[in-house]
Amino acid sequence: MYEGVVQDLIDELGLLPGIGPKSAQRIAFHILAADPADVRRLAHVLIEVKDKVRFCRICFNVAQEETCRVCADPRRDQALICVVEEPKDVVAIERTREFRGRYHVLGGAINPIGGVGPDNLRIRELVARLADGTVTELILATDPNTEGEVTASYLARQIGPMGLRITRLASGLPMGGDLEWADEVTLGRAFSGRRVVEA
Amino acid sequence: MHVTHLSLTDFRSYPALELVLEPGVTTFTGANGQGKTNLVEAVGYVSTLASHRVASDAPLVRAGAARAVVRSRIVRDDRAALIELEIVPGKANRARLNRSAVGRPRDILGILATVLFAPEDLALVKGDPGERRRFLDDLLVARAPRFAAVRADYERVLKQRSMLLKTAGAARRGGGAGDLRTLDVWDGHLVQHGVELLAARLDLVEALRPRVTAAYAAVAAEPGTPVAGTAVAGAADSGAGGPDSETADSAVPAPVAGAPSDPGRVAAAASPPGSAANGSANGSANGSTDGRPPGVGPSVAGMTYRCSFPLPVPPRPAGEAGGPVPDAVRPSAEALAEAMFAELARVRKQEIDRGVTLVGPHRDDLELRIGELPARGYASHGESWSYALALRLASFGLLTDDGREPVLLLDDVFAELDGSRRDRLAELVAPAEQVLVTAAVEADVPAALAGAHYRVAGGTVTRAG
Numbered sequence: 001m002y003e004g005v006v007q008d009l010i011d012e013l014g015l016l017p018g019i020g021p022k023s024a025q026r027i028a029f030h031i032l033a034a035d036p037a038d039v040r041r042l043a044h045v046l047i048e049v050k051d052k053v054r055f056c057r058i059c060f061n062v063a064q065e066e067t068c069r070v071c072a073d074p075r076r077d078q079a080l081i082c083v084v085e086e087p088k089d090v091v092a093i094e095r096t097r098e099f100r101g102r103y104h105v106l107g108g109a110i111n112p113i114g115g116v117g118p119d120n121l122r123i124r125e126l127v128a129r130l131a132d133g134t135v136t137e138l139i140l141a142t143d144p145n146t147e148g149e150v151t152a153s154y155l156a157r158q159i160g161p162m163g164l165r166i167t168r169l170a171s172g173l174p175m176g177g178d179l180e181w182a183d184e185v186t187l188g189r190a191f192s193g194r195r196v197v198e199a
Numbered sequence: 200m201h202v203t204h205l206s207l208t209d210f211r212s213y214p215a216l217e218l219v220l221e222p223g224v225t226t227f228t229g230a231n232g233q234g235k236t237n238l239v240e241a242v243g244y245v246s247t248l249a250s251h252r253v254a255s256d257a258p259l260v261r262a263g264a265a266r267a268v269v270r271s272r273i274v275r276d277d278r279a280a281l282i283e284l285e286i287v288p289g290k291a292n293r294a295r296l297n298r299s300a301v302g303r304p305r306d307i308l309g310i311l312a313t314v315l316f317a318p319e320d321l322a323l324v325k326g327d328p329g330e331r332r333r334f335l336d337d338l339l340v341a342r343a344p345r346f347a348a349v350r351a352d353y354e355r356v357l358k359q360r361s362m363l364l365k366t367a368g369a370a371r372r373g374g375g376a377g378d379l380r381t382l383d384v385w386d387g388h389l390v391q392h393g394v395e396l397l398a399a400r401l402d403l404v405e406a407l408r409p410r411v412t413a414a415y416a417a418v419a420a421e422p423g424t425p426v427a428g429t430a431v432a433g434a435a436d437s438g439a440g441g442p443d444s445e446t447a448d449s450a451v452p453a454p455v456a457g458a459p460s461d462p463g464r465v466a467a468a469a470s471p472p473g474s475a476a477n478g479s480a481n482g483s484a485n486g487s488t489d490g491r492p493p494g495v496g497p498s499v500a501g502m503t504y505r506c507s508f509p510l511p512v513p514p515r516p517a518g519e520a521g522g523p524v525p526d527a528v529r530p531s532a533e534a535l536a537e538a539m540f541a542e543l544a545r546v547r548k549q550e551i552d553r554g555v556t557l558v559g560p561h562r563d564d565l566e567l568r569i570g571e572l573p574a575r576g577y578a579s580h581g582e583s584w585s586y587a588l589a590l591r592l593a594s595f596g597l598l599t600d601d602g603r604e605p606v607l608l609l610d611d612v613f614a615e616l617d618g619s620r621r622d623r624l625a626e627l628v629a630p631a632e633q634v635l636v637t638a639a640v641e642a643d644v645p646a647a648l649a650g651a652h653y654r655v656a657g658g659t660v661t662r663a664g
Contacts (some may be wrong), residue, residue, distance in 0.1 A: 110381050112363035117378050146355040146388070154384045183306055184345030 006032070039149055058129070060105040060122050062087045068184040070094075070102055077101040082128065083155065085109050085148065088179065089141065101139070108149040110154060118154065126155075137165040144171045201633035202242055202606055203279070204272035209264035210286075211237035220452040222648030224629065226636040227660070235637035235655045239315065239608040240639065242635065243372050245271045247303055247337065249294070251610070257288040273311050275603075282307055301642075309344035309523075312605035315597045316457030316612045320587040323573050328564035333564060335400050338407075338594050341603055346399060353392040360385040365554035369449055379551070386543050393533045393559045397506065400560065401529045404504045410593035415569075418592070418623045419585040467637045498582075500569055500589055507562035508542035511535065570619045584616060587625055595631070611645040621645050 006028060014024035031039055032179070055061065056068035063069070070076060080101025084090055090103050106121040108114075130134065140155060141149035146193055156166050172190035173182055180188070207216040207231040212234040227235045240250055241257075250259060261268040264383040272279060283295040284304065294304040301307060320331045363385060367377030407480075511534040530538070542558045543550075550557050567574040567586055574586050598605045607628050613621050625645035628634050638644050641652075652664040 082352060110384075112366060112381075114358050115366075118380055119378070146352060146359065148357075150381070150384050150388055153387060154381055157384065161545070183302065183348070184343075185348040 005128060018178060033064075055105075060102045060107060060125070061090050061103055072135050075083075075100075078134050079136045080139065081126075081129065081137075082141050084141050085151075093141065101137075106142070106151070109142055111147045121151070123155070123158065127159065127162075130159065130164065137167060140166065140168045156173040200273055200275035200604060200606060202311070202635075203274050204270070204273055205241060205269075207236070207237075207241055208268040210241055210269055211259060211261060213237065214264075214658070216655075216658075219661060221651060222479050222633050222637070224634045224636065224648045226638065226641075226644055226650060226652045227655050228641045228644075228649065228652070228663075231639055232656045234658050234660075235520050235639075236610050237661070238655070239610045239635055239637055241269050242271065242284075242606065243315050245269055245307075245312040246447070247341070247605075248284075248308060250317060251315055251317050255288070256292070260288055261284050266584060271311065275310075280310055282310060283359040298448070304553055305344075305347055307338060312341055312598050312603045313608055314591055314605045315608040315610060316588065316591050316599065317608075317610040318612065318615050320591060320612075321615075322584060323590055324567060324578065324583040324586045330562070331565040331567070332563060334590065335403055336396070338597070339396075339399050339403055340408055341594075341598060342403075344400075345451050346396070348398070349392060349395050351501075353389075353396050353560065356385065356388045356392055357559065357561055361554070361556045364550050364556065366550050372552065377551070386540065389556070389559060390536050390539045390543070393539060394450045394532050396560045397535055397539075397563070398532050400563070401504055404502065404565065406597055407593050408502055411502060411589045412500050414596070414627070415585055415589035416591035417627060418588050418620060419498065419582070420623065427438040438516065470606035498570055500567070500574075500586060502568060503566045505564040505566050506540055507558050507560070511538045517595060519604055527598040541611055556653065581617060581620065586600040586621060588620070590615075591629060592627055595628075604632050607631045607634045609634065611639065613645070614637055614640065618664075622647065 002010065008033065010024045010028045013027050014018055014021055016024075019027070021079070021159045026084075031042075053062055053063060054064075054066075056063040056066075056071050058067050058071040061068040065072070075156065077100050080099075081098055081104050082093060082101055083106060084093065085106055085108055088107055090105065093099050093103075104122070104126050106123065108121055109115050110116060110118065110121070130138070135186060138155075138159060140152040142151045152168055160164060170193050171186065172193055173179065179187070201222045202220050205216070205220060207218075210216075216579045218238070229235050229240055236252070240252060244250055251254075255421050269284045269286070269368045271282050273282065274280075281295075281297050283298075284307070285293040287293075294301050294307045294311070294469060296307055323334055336346065336350055340350070361383075363379070363382060367379050367382075370377035396525070417663070466505045510532040539558060546557050557563075567580055569586065570580075574583060578586065593603060597627070609624075609628065612624075614626065619642070622645050625647040629647050634650075636644055636646065636648060637655075651662070653660050656661045
């Protein structure tokens with residue numbers, strides 16, 4: 001145990017994800033030895049990020065205003081909602097310029113080992129957004145892993161009775177890839193999700 | 200297929216080793232601790248991405264080195280492939296195939312097929328059910344590498360679901376309600392992956408059974424006994440009957456019981472999957488999924504898959520006792536899923552109370568029998584060894600009939616066997632395309648396995664004959 005504030009700093013750092021006690025101690029002593037101006041800048045950014053950045057009150061994407069840029073954009077299709085796990089997934093889908101609807105950021109996926117259940121995700125808020133019937137299609141774009149698939153199944157069960165169209169992103173072969181090098185899971189999924197070629 | 204070149208860098212005791220291998224038998228002898236097993240372990244690792252000796256990768260890297268590299272050149276159907284693996288403990292391994300990187304090391308599974316015989320194999324018969332589940336699943340992956348993903352998916356869902364049960368159970372004991380709203384969804388995914396694994400295992404057991412019975416008879420027979428005259432071959436002949444079995448005899452090369460002078464054994468051991476209805480007649484008779492072995496001899500090896508829930512009765516074509524028993528058709532995936540869901544519903548309260556998943560392929564066992572008695576707990580040491588060898592020989596036969604004759608790795612196994620089993624095993628594996636044998640004492644290796652001979656001492660491997 002270190003004295004007073006040094007131990008406080010180590011304890012605080014130790015709460016960050018991926019930082020164990022040893023790392024927390026190393027970072028704490030790095031900060032102690034660092035130039036005061038650098039430390040001030042870090043402290044300032046930490047406070048600023050909490051003050052300025054907030055979550056869109058509609059979709060829970062990160063935003064500078066009340067609502068994020070996507071939700072504020074009137075040209076966006078109000079009938080489509082794409083459900084993703086994290087804000088970074090919004091960025092990834094936006095880069096495609098393929099999707100013209102709006103998003104809903106769950107804030108994770110169902111993960112009992114990680115202590116994440118339905119109440120830790122923004123599912124109630126999603127259901128509320130669907131209540132007025134404007135949205136006609138929900139696209140489930142959670143990660144194609146165990147937790148993402150289970151989350152998609154859970155959402156489909158919860159929202160299915162509301163009568164809108166629920167779709168899941170296709171998983172298949174990467175473009176520019178070689179069929180022969182595709183792994184069996186990807187290839188198998190691509191097979192079961194095959195589609196008719198339009199002539 | 201066979202390995203033509205093995206190159207090791209900082210793998211186990213070898214700082215650097217280059218070894219040229221030929222088809223046929225190669226024997227490595229040397230005192231204990233000199234590095235014989237490391238050689239077959241390296242070949243096995245290229246095949247399965249796992250060691251038969253340790254669960255973690257750290258011991259595979261030579262003390263003081265940061266990484267180990269295993270390179271292996273393989274010839275398969277007259278085509279060469281170069282597999283390179285970099286083993287870095289604590290990090291993801293990297294793999295290259297023919298000098299280009301593959302996305303994940305898992306992608307090289309299935310290129311080199313091996314069947315390894317090792318002293319640890321005794322645990323297949325005497326050990327916990329987990330040993331036998333691993334045997335089945337490893338063989339599934341060797342036959343179709345996509346099962347590596349099925350297995351991983353199942354294990355992930357199982358872990359998550361069990362954690363959910365555990366947390367909810369603890370909450371309930373604390374007086375709360377416990378959040379089980381997602382349990383139905385986890386059930387769905389558990390059943391989806393579980394049934395895929397289970398169905399594949401059931402099919403595998405059907406394919407293995409006649410081969411195991413035949414291989415056991417071949418290994419356990421008294422020296423000099425014509426194996427064609429045993430109950431196994433006899434049952435197979437009378438059970439199969441008709442022109443079909445004769446077609447099978449002549450059309451299929453003899454992978455396991457390969458002695459050309461012994462057609463009866465060939466018939467019993469080498470029925471191709473297509474003729475399962477004939478080939479497994481004897482097997483189904485003594486080990487169908489209902490688990491009743493009617494009318495088997497006292498030392499006939501049988502096996503039954505023990506599922507954690509009652510298997511639905513499969514549609515069974517007409518067939519009377521005494522006549523050829525038709526191959527039991529496995530319950531459909533839909534029927535299996537329905538049965539698994541039903542059992543999950545039945546034990547749900549118990550699962551919540553105990554915080555564990557009680558239904559699924561992770562709770563199953565493959566019961567091995569000799570005659571009417573379970574091998575585990577009843578078989579003698581020698582019988583247990585015969586059964587362990589039979590499981591490996593049957594794997595060899597199955598992979599060979601799949602068109603992927605595996606490289607056989609016999610790690611220190613002869614020292615464990617008595618003289619007659621030693622000779623039988625040698626006879627059965629000698630016809631394989633490539634056999635790599637390790638032994639501490641040269642005299643332990645039967646004469647039938649004459650071939651290239653290397654001496655291993657202090658991390659050097661020198662040709663001795």
